[in-house]
Each structure stands twice: as structure tokens, then as C-alpha cells.
Amino acid sequence: MITCRTICIFCLGGMLLGQQAVTPTPExxxxxxxxxxxxxxxxxxxxxxxxxxxxTGNDATYQxxxxxxxxxxxxxxxxxxxSKDGDGLLFDLLSLKAEGLGNDPxxxxxxxxxxxxxxxxxxxxxxxxxxxxxxxxxxxxDVENLQHRLQDHDLTILxxxxxxxxxxxxxxxxxxxxxxxxxxxxxxxxxxxxxxRRTEDEYRLGMDAKVWGFKLSILHDWExxxxxxEINQGGPAPFTQLQPDHGETSGxxxxxxxxxxxxxxxxxxxxxxxxxxxxxxxxxxFNALPSTVPSxxxxxxxxxxxxxxxxxxxxxxxxxxxxxxxxxxxxxxxLMNGNDTYVQFDTGxxxxxxxxxxxxxxxxxxxxxxxxxxxxSWLGFDTGYEISTRRFESIAExxxxxxxxxxxxxxxxxxxxxxxxxHLRLMKRLSVNLSGELGHTNRPIYPxxxxxxxTFHGRVQYRAGSLLVAATAQADYNINSVSISSFSSESxxxxxxxxxxxxxxxxxxxxxxxxxxxxxxxxxxxxxSTLITGTExxxxxxxxxxxxxxxxxxxxxxxxxxxxxxxxxTGDGRSTAAGDGTNPVTAFDDAQTYPLLYDTPLARLTVPxxxxxxxNVGWQYYRYNEQFLTIRxxxxxxxxxxxxxxx
Amino acid sequence: MPRISPLYxxxxxxxTIATAATYxxxxxxxxxxxxxxxxxxxNPHFRTWAxxxxxxxxCEGCHGPASDHVRKxxxxxxxxxxxxxxxxxxxxxxxxxxxxxxxxxxxxxxxTRAGVGxxxxxxxxxxxxxxxxxxxxxxxxxxxxHPTIQAQFSMPFKHRVNEGFMxxxxxxxxxxxxxxxxxxxxxxxxxxxxxxxEEACLGCHVEKRGPFVFEHTAVRVDGCxxxxxxHGSPNARLLKRPVVFTMCLECHNGSGSGRTGxxxxxxxxxxxxxxxRYQNCTGCHVRIHGSNADAxxxx
Numbered sequence: 015m016i017t018c019r020t021i022c023i024f025c026l027g028g029m030l031l032g033q034q035a036v037t038p039t040p041e042x043x044x045x046x047x048x049x050x051x052x053x054x055x056x057x058x059x060x061x062x063x064x065x066x067x068x069x070t071g072n073d074a075t076y077q078x079x080x081x082x083x084x085x086x087x088x089x090x091x092x093x094x095x096x097s098k099d100g101d102g103l104l105f106d107l108l109s110l111k112a113e114g115l116g117n118d119p120x121x122x123x124x125x126x127x128x129x130x131x132x133x134x135x136x137x138x139x140x141x142x143x144x145x146x147x148x149x150x151x152x153x154x155x156d157v158e159n160l161q162h163r164l165q166d167h168d169l170t171i172l173x174x175x176x177x178x179x180x181x182x183x184x185x186x187x188x189x190x191x192x193x194x195x196x197x198x199x200x201x202x203x204x205x206x207x208x209x210x211r212r213t214e215d216e217y218r219l220g221m222d223a224k225v226w227g228f229k230l231s232i233l234h235d236w237e238x239x240x241x242x243x244e245i246n247q248g249g250p251a252p253f254t255q256l257q258p259d260h261g262e263t264s265g266x267x268x269x270x271x272x273x274x275x276x277x278x279x280x281x282x283x284x285x286x287x288x289x290x291x292x293x294x295x296x297x298x299x300f301n302a303l304p305s306t307v308p309s310x311x312x313x314x315x316x317x318x319x320x321x322x323x324x325x326x327x328x329x330x331x332x333x334x335x336x337x338x339x340x341x342x343x344x345x346x347x348x349l350m351n352g353n354d355t356y357v358q359f360d361t362g363x364x365x366x367x368x369x370x371x372x373x374x375x376x377x378x379x380x381x382x383x384x385x386x387x388x389x390x391s392w393l394g395f396d397t398g399y400e401i402s403t404r405r406f407e408s409i410a411e412x413x414x415x416x417x418x419x420x421x422x423x424x425x426x427x428x429x430x431x432x433x434x435x436x437h438l439r440l441m442k443r444l445s446v447n448l449s450g451e452l453g454h455t456n457r458p459i460y461p462x463x464x465x466x467x468x469t470f471h472g473r474v475q476y477r478a479g480s481l482l483v484a485a486t487a488q489a490d491y492n493i494n495s496v497s498i499s500s501f502s503s504e505s506x507x508x509x510x511x512x513x514x515x516x517x518x519x520x521x522x523x524x525x526x527x528x529x530x531x532x533x534x535x536x537x538x539x540x541x542x543s544t545l546i547t548g549t550e551x552x553x554x555x556x557x558x559x560x561x562x563x564x565x566x567x568x569x570x571x572x573x574x575x576x577x578x579x580x581x582x583x584t585g586d587g588r589s590t591a592a593g594d595g596t597n598p599v600t601a602f603d604d605a606q607t608y609p610l611l612y613d614t615p616l617a618r619l620t621v622p623x624x625x626x627x628x629x630n631v632g633w634q635y636y637r638y639n640e641q642f643l644t645i646r647x648x649x650x651x652x653x654x655x656x657x658x659x660x661x
Numbered sequence: 662m663p664r665i666s667p668l669y670x671x672x673x674x675x676x677t678i679a680t681a682a683t684y685x686x687x688x689x690x691x692x693x694x695x696x697x698x699x700x701x702x703x704n705p706h707f708r709t710w711a712x713x714x715x716x717x718x719x720c721e722g723c724h725g726p727a728s729d730h731v732r733k734x735x736x737x738x739x740x741x742x743x744x745x746x747x748x749x750x751x752x753x754x755x756x757x758x759x760x761x762x763x764x765x766x767x768x769x770x771x772x773t774r775a776g777v778g779x780x781x782x783x784x785x786x787x788x789x790x791x792x793x794x795x796x797x798x799x800x801x802x803x804x805x806x807h808p809t810i811q812a813q814f815s816m817p818f819k820h821r822v823n824e825g826f827m828x829x830x831x832x833x834x835x836x837x838x839x840x841x842x843x844x845x846x847x848x849x850x851x852x853x854x855x856x857x858x859e860e861a862c863l864g865c866h867v868e869k870r871g872p873f874v875f876e877h878t879a880v881r882v883d884g885c886x887x888x889x890x891x892h893g894s895p896n897a898r899l900l901k902r903p904v905v906f907t908m909c910l911e912c913h914n915g916s917g918s919g920r921t922g923x924x925x926x927x928x929x930x931x932x933x934x935x936x937x938r939y940q941n942c943t944g945c946h947v948r949i950h951g952s953n954a955d956a957x958x959x960x
Contacts, residue, residue, distance in 0.1 A: 035824050078897070079817045100707050113825050120826040142826050164865065186867055214867040216856075229760045237856055239867050259953070261870065263856060273759045276752065281765035283839055285858045289872055312954045320872040324858035326839040330768040340769045344840040346858060348881065350872045374876055374920075380846040386774065391746050396774055402845045406882060408920045423922045429845040437776050439746075447775050455845065459882055461917040461925065464845075473775075473806070486808060499916040509808035525804070527812035538914040538927050539934045546934075551911055553902060557895065559812035579815055583895055599934050601904050608903045610895055612817045638817060 035082075036616045036634040037065070037654055038090035038113060041573045049661070053102055054095045061089040063630065063656020065117070071638075071648030077145035077159070079612075080636055082652050087116035089656055106130045119143040119159075134170040139163075160190035160210070168218075176225065180233065182218035211242040220267075231269035238262050263289040265322075281328040289320040313357045322348045336389060342382040350374045373409040378402065384433070394437040396449075402429040406459070427457040448472045458494055461501045461535060465494035480515035499536020506530045519567035529557040541598045549597055553606040554586040573620045580613040591642035609641035620658075627659045682726040682738075687719030689731060694720075697786050705794060706785065723753060723785065747778025754779040762836050770837030771850045777806070782835070799828045810892055819893030832861040832891075843884035860884055862891065873951030877958060878920045879912070880950055906940045 038061050049056045067084050069076050091112040100106050107128050114121040125137040142162045164186050171179040192210040220233030241259040265287025273279045324346040332338040351373045359366045380402035388394040409422040431453030438446040451469045458465045468491055475484040486509040494501040509527040516522075535551045563577035585607030593604025618632035636650040691698035701707050706722070721727050723740070730739040737744060740753065751773065755764050767773055772781075784796035795802055800822050804811040814822045821827055829835075834853045840846040842858045855864035862885045863870050869880070879887045888908060889899045902908035912925045919925040932939045943949050948958040 120821050120824040122825060140826055142821060144821075162865070186865060188868075212868050224760060229763075235856070239870065241868060263870070265856065271760065271763050271765065273764050279759070279764035279768065281763050287856060287858065289870070312960075314874055314953050318872045318874065322842075322858055324839075324842050328765040328769050328839070330765045332768075338768060340765075342769055342840055344842075344846055346842040346846075348842075350876060350881075356874050374878065374881060376882060378842070378846055380840060382840065382847075384769070384774075388748070391748075394776065400847055402847060404845055404882075408878075423920060425918055425922065427845070429847060431847055435774060437774075439776060442746075445776060449775075453847065457918060459918055459920075460879065460887070460912050461914065462887070462911055463883060463917075475806075482805070484806070484808075486806075488809065499914055501911070507809040507812075509812070511805075511808045513805075525808045525811060527809045529809065529812060533911070535911040536914055536916060537910055538916075539910055540928060540930045540932055541935045542933055543930045545930070551907055553907065555895075557812070557816075559815055561811065561815065581812070581815055581817070581895070599940075601907055601940065606902070606904070606907055608895070610817070612895075 036618055036632040036652070037061075037063075037656070039618065039620055039628070039630045039632070039656065039658055041620045041628065041630075041658075050098075053097050053099070055098055056093075056095045057660065058093045059658065059660035060091045061630070061656050061658035063087070063089055063654050065652060065654040067650065067652050069648055069650045072646045073648065074145060075638060075646040076636065076648045076650050079638065080650065080652075081119040081144055081159075083117065083119070085117035087114060087118050088112060089114065089118075089654070090658075091115070100130050102129065104129065128173070131174050132172065134168075134173045136166070136168045138166045140165070160188060160192045163187045163189075176223065178222045180218065180220040180222070182216075182220075182235075184214075184216040184218075186212075186214040188212040208243060208245055212240070213242075214239045227274075228270060228272045231267075233267045234265070235267075236262070236264045261289065263287055277332050279330045281326075283324070283326045285322075285324045287322050289322070290317060311359045313359075314355070316355050318350070320348065320350045322346070336387060338386045340382075340384045340386070342384075344380050345378070347377045348375070373407070375407040376404065377406070378404040380429075388437075392439045394435075396433070396435040396437075398433040400429065400431045400433075400453075402431075403427070404429075425457060425459065427455050427459065429453060429455045443476055443478050445475045446473070461494060461499065462503070462533075463494060464492050467492040480513075482511070482513045484512075485510045499538075501533070501535045503533040504531070519569075521565040522563070524562045525560065527557075527559040529555070529559070531555045531557075537602065539599070546598060549602060551602055551606065552604070555607070556584045556586075558582045558584065570622060572622075575618045576616075578613070578615045580611075582611050582613075583609050585609040585641075589641075611637065611639045611641075613637050626661055627657065629655075629657060631655045682729040684721050684726045685728050685731055687721065690720040690727065693734065700786055704786075704788070722757065742780065747776060747781060750780045751778040766837035766839075768837075770835070772835060773837070799830060803829045813890065813892035813894075816893035816895050818895070818897055818899055820891070820899075822892075831864075841884075843882075844886075849886075869950040871951045874953045875956045875958065876951050877949055904940065906934065906942050909942045910934075 064086050065082060065084060067082060091110070093108075093110040095105075095108040097106040105127050107126065109126040110123070111125075112121075112123040115123065119142065121141040121143075123137075123139045126135065128134040140163070143159050144162075145159055165184065167183045169181045171181075188210055189212075190209065192208070214237065216235060216237040218233060218235040220231065220235075223230045239259075239261040243259075265285060267283070267285040269281075269283050271279070271281040324344070326342070326344045328343075329341045330338055331340075355368065357366060357368050380400065382398060382400040384396055384398035386394065386396040403426060405424065405426040407422070407424045431451055433449065433451045435447070435449035437448075438444075449471050451467075453464065453467050455463070455465050469489065471486075471488045473484065473486045475482070477483075486507075488505075488507045490503075490505040492501075492503045507527060507529045509525070511523075511525045513523040514521070532552070532554045534553075537549045537551050538545070538547050540546065559579075559581050561577070561579045563575065566574045566576075568574065586605050588605075588607060592600070595603065597603040614634060614636050616632065616634040618630065620628050620630040622628050631654070633651065633653045636648070636652070638649075639647045687698075724730075725740045727739060732738075742750070745753075751767065755762065755767065759767075782796060782802055783794045785794060788794040788796065792798070797805070800811070800814065813819065822829065830853075832853055834851050838851050838853060841849060841852060841860075842854065843860050853861045853864075855861050856870075859870070885891065888901060890896075890901055891899065894900060896903040900908060910928070913927055915924045915927045917925045928934070928939075934940065938944075946958040948955065948960060950958075952958045952960060954960040
């Protein structure tokens with residue numbers, strides 16, 4: 015019989031594959047000997063400890079990328095009570111899990127309670143406390159924490175019955191400094207940070223019914239968005255925006271599915287949502303850009319709306335066990351319109367611009383037919399064809415034709431794509447999957463959109479007992495020859511992984527990936543009011559990623575984990591940022607390539623003090639180095655010590 | 662009385678002759694498998710046992726009638742992992758979950774097409790995280806087959822998946838999803854749709870939903886991935902390029918069709934791109950996802 019400890023060790027081996035942060039400690043306190051109170055079996059475990067931090071270099075960049083700090087916190091907690099025979103008085107399962115509570119920048123808690131046949135309730139709460147990377151240039155600034163909280167509540171009444179009811183509520187809030195629409199010309203047109211206050215509430219009400227072999231789901235939801243950020247910037251470029259920004263979306267969703275034995279299955283969806291936006295904006299601003307206009311008053315009144323409709327019908331037909339035919343038809347339409355009017359009054363020139371709400375409509379119709387053929391249990395093929403046509407229409411009515419997007423325009427783009435796949439499985443240990451896609455669109459909207467593209471994906475996996483070895487390759491190519499210029503992109507990724515548990519006390523895992531990306535695109539821009547054409551934007555990135563880990567159990571006395579993760583962009587191999595000096599804009603000179611190194615070794619020791627009590631200590635080091643620009647570089651040491659116990 | 666060949670009993674013992682096995686009940690199973698019975702408490706499948714709605718629930722709900730297995734304990738006399746393929750397991754799971762999980766969606770998913778069956782990700786008896794019977798906790802479970810995605814989540818700038826703040830299933834639907842309502846509906850596969858039919862990103866980044874008086878068409882027509890790498894990136898704000906203007910100018914070079922058919926608008930002449938001031942596009946065009954107050958997304 016497989017022992018509890020064996021199970022835990024094998025599971026830990028698997029968990030290492032995703033291990034990046036040193037905490038919470040995954041080694042369980044064992045043996046888990048659940049308490050039995052009345053008709054319930056109860057298990058609990060908690061890990062509480064202290065995290066320490068030392069940073070040298072750019073502390074703000076560390077906070078933007080990692081953000082673990084000092085202090086006492088609950089690294090992890092788990093409480094579960096389950097009825098012994100699934101027939102508890104008030105509930106059959108109660109579960110509470112928490113991570114990072116108290117001080118960590120990433121905190122979460124999940125609560126679940128259910129009574130078989132009567133109700134299920136799920137609560138998911140999360141907090142992300144992160145520093146904004148302020149500007150998108152490589153030498154940008156990172157400032158201050160923004161807190162993003164998410165909570166979801168879902169209650170299902172009569173969950174295992176033929177008719178069940180659903181009630182849900184979600185809230186998303188952002189609070190803290192973030193980039194706003196405020197621009198300070200005195201500081202060189204840098205975007206300013208303000209204390210943002212954004213809230214989204216979503217309410218859901220629905221039901222599931224299973225009658226006459228059909229499953230019908232209906233859901234109605236209401237979403238309310240409110241941005242109460244106040245901007246009242248003084249100084250040389252005053253800008254005022256005091257009114258809240260409100261939006262509302264409500265919609266219906268209907269699902270209908272039916273299985274006709276094992277040969278035919280149908281799945282359909284119809285959704286409609288209407289987004290309204292009370293976009294009343296009344297603001298005064300000095301134009302932040304170099305312009306003849308000294309100041310403006312902008313007034314936007316009326317209602318904007320965005321009705322969106324989507325419909326899908328998936329049909330799977332399996333006339334014989336070896337063949338299945340899948341057809342996926344979809345339709346969706348988004349229309350942005352309304353009676354909004356935009357008025358811009360320039361105080362310097364006394365000119366005004368009146369713009370009725372711009373209409374942007376997108377309608378798409380697609381169909382995808384796939385045939386799967388499995389002549390043998392170890393051999394399979396699939397092939398498919400997709401046609402998709404998308405039409406968009408843009409209308410703007412402006413009193414001043416200098417406004418962009420004035421007038422109307424329609425365009426239709428059609429995609430034709432084919433897929434082919436091959437699947438081989440030998441002796442249940444070796445599996446090979448190969449697939450490819452070839453596609454063409456006739457009128458892509460953007461220079462970088464897919465036009466003539468092909469992709470390839472392959473994976474080989476060998477699994478024998480506790481040994482897993484696999485390799486993955488993917489390549490995506492696109493060539494988009496449009497008017498004036500052409501664009502091409504090549505993306506190739508390769509991955510290999512291995513996990514092995516030769517002994518109960520020893521586990522290895524290793525992953526390596528290479529992500530290669532290069533793009534070439536024609537450029538048109540101004541330098542000192544001179545139009546530059548005929549140059550090319552060439553971007554090259556060669557990202558290498560490696561992650562290795564080993565877990566060692568020293569009898570029953572201690573568990574040790576050592577890991578190392580490394581990300582390195584080697585660029586195009588150059589050692590200096592400068593190119594051949596032929597391009598007037600340095601960033602476009604020769605090739606855009608930005609080598610960097612980001613690596614994090616970690617170590618963890620965990621010692622069982624008693625059967626239900628463990629002492630843990632760990633260390634993780636972060637290093638971030640950009641080769642050409644060192645202003646954002648940092649080194650950070652984080653360490654923690656904790657006690658984990660179960661009872 | 663007809664004589665029965667000894668060969669018949671030999672074949673029966675080997676499981677090469679199917680007999681009309683009958684249900685014996687889960688209480689019989691736990692006499693030989695008490696450890697599995699103990700682990701089964703608290704398992705969602707325990708409901709099929711505890712509710713006792715109909716015959717064939719509990720152990721036999723998945724493993725089939727066990728009378729033959731009781732007479733001849735062997736992996737050949739019961740439906741189990743050693744003698745059946747992932748596809749057969751999927752079909753067995755869909756016999757109950759075909760309505761809830763939706764057979765059509767599961768068959769149409771990229772996972773099923775690649776031979777990934779239910780038991781590739783779910784451990785029915787020994788689920789470790791006790792969440793949806795997963796064999797391992799996310800994201801480690803997903804990384805097992807997607808090492809390049811693990812690489813993306815290990816970049817300096819990334820969504821906090823490894824840190825536990827998010828899960829892969831926050832954005833993805835591993836059991837199959839409807840065609841996306843953005844791009845040309847060809848990709849990405851198995852991505853959840855937020856607020857009924859929107860791109861998954863808008864579930865958290867609600868302030869970018871709009872509608873705006875002035876929409877940045879790229880967001881609405883081709884989606885967030887036009888500029889961002891959703892999993893992780895070596896560049897701030899998950900952008901495709903470390904220097905923002907090099908990315909913007911790849912589209913705004915006068916080529917293509919754009920929203921007006923005149924090509925993507927190029928920058929005005931006072932934008933001296935050799936001046937660092939103009940190389941940080943979003944330093945001025947701060948409402949790049951859409952604005953109610955400025956056609957150039959300045960406010």
C-alpha cells in the first residue's frame with residue numbers, strides 16, 4: 015500500500031516544477047492525524063513566521079518586480095472540516111485556506127462551505143500590493159504601491175438537483191498611486207501619479223435546469239464601474255477633473271446543451287450585454303503639448319452605449335468510436351454608439367470643436383470544422399478548416415475635419431486557415447504530438463496583424479514511473495506585406511523538462527526554455543521636422559529560462575530544497591548598445607536589443623520538531639541586471655523563518 | 662447438462678470474456694480498499710456515495726459493476742487506469758459530467774485533441790490541493806506540459822501566478838471554451854470570457870472596458886495582445902518592447918488600412934523622435950486605452 019508519506023513526497027516532487035517563491039513551505043507537517051469532533055473530521059495547519067529583506071541598488075525596481083518586505087505574517091493556513099458520511103447537520107464540507115495574510119504583497123483567502131444537495135458557497139478574496147513601473151522606457155521610474163483587491167462570492171442553491179439557483183457578487187477595487195490622465199508640462203510632459211480610487215461591483219443571478227436531457231443555464235448580471243479619482247493639479251499647467259466616471263453593464267447569457275447518447279453533442283450560447291457609460295466630463299485643462307492653444311475647456315455629455323452580442327453553436331458528431339467531427343460556429347457583434355456629444359472650447363482662439371459620438375462597429379462570423387480520426391488507440395490524426403470574416407465600420411461626425419477619424423469607413427477582413435495534427439502514443443509511456451496551422455487574411459487592419467502566417471507545435475513526452483522527460487517546440491511566423499511597408503515576425507520557443515523521483519527521499523526537476531523573437535517593420539517618423547522614411551525597425555530578443563530544483567529528505571530529521579531560476583535575454587549578441595550610427599534615432603540603430611539578466615537562487619531547510627510541528631528557514635536572492643543601462647539594477651536578499659503546525 | 666470447456670474458465674479468469682457483472686455496493690469495496698475509502702471522505706465524488714440516489718454510485722459509479730472483480734480481484738476485471746486509455750477515461754467521466762462539463766466543449770478543446778484526458782490533470786482518489794480534484798496545485802500542474810509558459814511567468818514583469826495571487830484558471834478554461842470574440846476568432850483557445858463575452862483581461866482591468874468617446878481601435882479590434890504579452894515580459898507593463906515608441910511606430914507608420922482606410926496615422930511633424938521627450942509616447946498619451954476627453958488620448 016502506498017503510504018501517506020510516499021504520496022506527499024511524490025506530490026511535492028510535482029509541486030517543485032512550479033516553485034518560484036520560497037514561501038509558503040510546501041512540506042507538510044505529518045503524520046496528519048485528523049481530529050474527529052462529533053460527525054466531523056477536522057484538519058488544520060498553519061505557518062506563521064517572519065520575513066526579512068535587504069536590497070541594494072534600485073529599491074523601486076525591486077518593489078515593482080518582487081515587492082516582498084519585512085515583517086511578521088501568516089505564510090499559509092488551512093482548515094478543513096468534513097462530515098464523515100456526507101450527511102452533516104448544517105454542512106458537509108467547510109474549508110478555509112489563506113496565504114500571505116498580514117504583510118505580504120500578495121494575499122489570498124478562500125472559504126468554501128457546502129451541504130450535499132442543499133447549497134454551496136465559495137468566497138475568494140485576493141490582494142495585490144504592487145509598485146507601478148511608471149514609465150515604459152528602460153530607465154523609467156517605479157513609484158509607490160497600488161493596492162488591487164478582488165473578492166468573489168458564489169452561492170449555489172440545490173446544487174445537485176435538476177434545478178439549481180445561482181447568486182453571485184464580485185468586487186474589484188484599486189486604491190493608491192497610479193498613472194492618471196494628469197500630465198505635467200513643467201516636468202517635461204511626464205505623466206503624473208495620483209491616488210486613484212476605482213471600484214467595480216458585479217451582481218449575478220441565474221439558474222441551471224436539467225430537463226428532458228437538456229441543460230439550460232440562464233444568467234443575468236449587472237456590473238457597475240465607478241472611478242472617483244480626483245485630479246486637481248495646480249502649478250504651471252493646471253488640470254482639473256473632479257467629476258466621477260461611472261459606467262454600467264448589464265447582460266443576459268443563455269446556455270443550452272444536449273448529449274444525444276455518445277454520438278452527438280450540441281452546445282450553444284447566446285449572450286447579450288449592454289454597456290452604458292454616463293460619460294459626463296467637464297474639465298478645464300491647459301494643453302500640455304507644444305501648441306498654440308493655451309487652454310481648453312472640454313465638455314462631454316450624454317450617454318454612450320456598447321451593445322455586444324455573441325452566439326456560438328458547437329456540434330460534435332461521433333458516428334463511430336474512431337471518428338469525431340466537430341463544428342464550431344460563432345457570431346459576435348460589438349457596436350459603440352450613443353448620443354454623446356464632445357465639445358472642446360479653446361480659450362485662446364475662441365474656436366470650438368463639436369464631435370458627436372464616434373461609432374465603431376465590429377461584426378464577425380466564423381466557422382471551424384475539425385475532423386479527428388483515431389484508427390488505433392495509439393495513433394490519431396486531426397485536420398480542420400476555419401473561415402472567419404470580420405467587418406468593422408467607423409463613423410465620426412465632427413465640425414472640424416482636423417479631428418482624427420472624421421468621416422466614415424468600412425472594411426472587411428477574411429481569414430482562411432487550415433490545421434493538421436498527428437498524435438502518437440506508444441506503450442502509454444511515450445507520446446508525440448505534432449500540429450500545424452497555415453492561414454491567410456486578405457485585409458488585416460494593422461501592419462503587425464496576421465496576414466500570411468503559419469505555426470507549428472510539437473511535443474514529445476516520456477513518462478515511466480516517477481520519471482518524466484518532455485520536450486516542446488513552437489514556431490509562429492507572420493509576413494504582412496501592406497501598402498508602403500512590410501512587416502515580418504518570427505517567434506520560436508523551445509522547452510525541455512525533466513522530473514525524477516529516484517528515491518522517496520530524493521527529487522529532481524529541471525526546466526529549460528528558449529524564447530526567440532524577431533520582428534522587422536518599416537518606419538516613418540519625423541526628426542527635426544524632417545520626414546524619415548525607408549528605414550526599418552528590427553527587434554531581436556533571445557530569452558533563455560532555466561529552473562532547476564532538488565529536494566532531499568534527510569531521513570525524518572530534515573528536508574532540504576535547493577533551487578535556481580534564471581532568465582537571460584542575450585539579445586543579438588552585441589556587447590554595447592550603439593549600432594553602426596546610420597539611423598538618426600539611436601534606438602533604431604542597427605537592431606533593438608536589450609540584454610538583461612534576472613536570476614533567483616533559493617534554499618529552504620525544514621526540520622520536524624514534533625510530529626505536528628516544523629521549523630522552517632529559507633533564503634532567496636534576486637538579481638536584476640540590464641546590460642546597457644544599469645540605473646534599474648538591484649540585488650535583494652530575502653529570508654524567512656517560520657513555524658508550521660497541524661492539529 | 663451441457664459441458665463447459667475448461668478453456669471458458671481460463672478465458673473468464675483472464676478477463677477476455679465479458680460477463681454481465683452486477684453492482685455490489687461501495688461497502689464491499691472498502692473491505693479490501695480501506696485506505697481509499699478513508700481518503701474518499703471529503704472528496705466531491707463522495708457525494709455520489711453519500712447521497713445514494715441510485716444504483717451504481719460510489720466506487721462503482723466510475724469503476725463499473727464490481728461483482729466480477731470481487732470474484733476475481735484483478736485489474737482486468739474492473740475499469741481502471743492500467744487497462745484503459747485517457748480517451749476511455751474521459752468518456753467514462755463524461756458519462757456523468759457530460760452535461761455539466763459539456764461533452765461538446767470537452768471534445769472541442771485543444772487538450773482533448775492533444776490526447777490530454779481528465780486523469781491527466783485530475784487525481785480522483787489522491788487530490789493534493791483538495792481543489793477540483795487536481796493532481797497538483799496550479800500552476801505547477803499546468804507547467805508540467807507548458808514549460809514555455811512557466812518561463813514567461815518567471816520574467817521580471819509578470820502576472821503574479823507563481824506568487825499565488827492568480828491561477829491559470831482565472832483566465833483559462835481547460836475544459837474547452839467558445840471561440841474568442843476578439844481578433845479573427847481563430848485564437849487564443851481555451852480563454853475564459855469575462856462579463857459574458859469580453860476578453861478575459863477586462864475582468865480585473867475594468868477601467869479599460871469603456872466604452873470611450875475616443876476608442877483606441879487596436880484594443881477593440883485585435884485585443885490586448887496587440888501591445889502586451891499577457892503572461893510575462895522582460896519589459897515593464899508586460900509590453901512587447903522595452904522602449905515604448907519603437908512599438909507604437911511599428912503600427913503608426915502610415916501603412917496598413919487603419920480605422921479610416923488611409924493607413925495608420927503617423928506622428929505629427931513636431932514629434933522629433935530623436936528627442937527623448939517624444940520617445941516616451943505614453944508619457945503624454947496617458948489614456949492610450951481610450952479617452953472620454955481627448956481624441957489623442959492625452960487626458
